[in-house]
Amino acid sequence: MTTAPQLRNRYLQDSVNTASPAKLLVMLYDKMILDLVQGEEALRGGDREVANYKLNHAQEIVLELRTTLNVDAWDGAPRLANLYGFILTELIGANISQSPERVAGCRELLEPLRDAWREAASATAAG
Template sequence: MTAPHLRDRYLQDSINTASPAKLLLMLYDRLVLDLMQAEQALRAEEREAAHDKITHAQEIVIELRTSLDVEAWSGAPALANIYGWMLTELIGANIARDADRVAAIRNLAEPLRDTWREAAAAAVAG
């Protein structure tokens, strides 16, 4: 087995065995990474790389939105609206090749990720 194949298998196994909270954090971590890389690529005028990262970020936001149970808690509908805004902004940023719009989305995604991380840690602790 080659090293890339082993790495891919490890990543897939990690995803398959992760708890829902861990999966959510993995999605947010990757979303923030994609947004950072997209912003950098746009600023460097690497359009294809930026497009790929923004498109992947859109897929993550869609997954976050579709997996959100809006009946589960009172804040869920507002979070669904935030995801809708993020998706609209990602599409607009991709079309306009606007690094500042990508940065604004990242500036919202990072505190959301951190909040979910704290909630997951609190749930484990108590």
């Protein structure tokens, strides 16, 4: 018998496997920002273990975005790579110093990017 969590996991895996590259990028941004929100909340609540886990996962996503970015693809790519480097440094520092404010600053930089990628993905899908 298949359980509800198994069905959910299969649905999520199928969603990832069938998503376009643009949709995958948006999914990564969504998860990264969710990690930042939850990490910030955990820091504010004094839950160091959850904060560390969420911030480390967000760092892994930033690293993935940075390493898969083709800096020769467009003229803004090197600046985006630099932003990813800055975000990574800030998240490491926020985790060490347990600073929810630094996490919030990263989230505030990344949310408009996520929204722009979502818009671009929608335009690509519609076009």
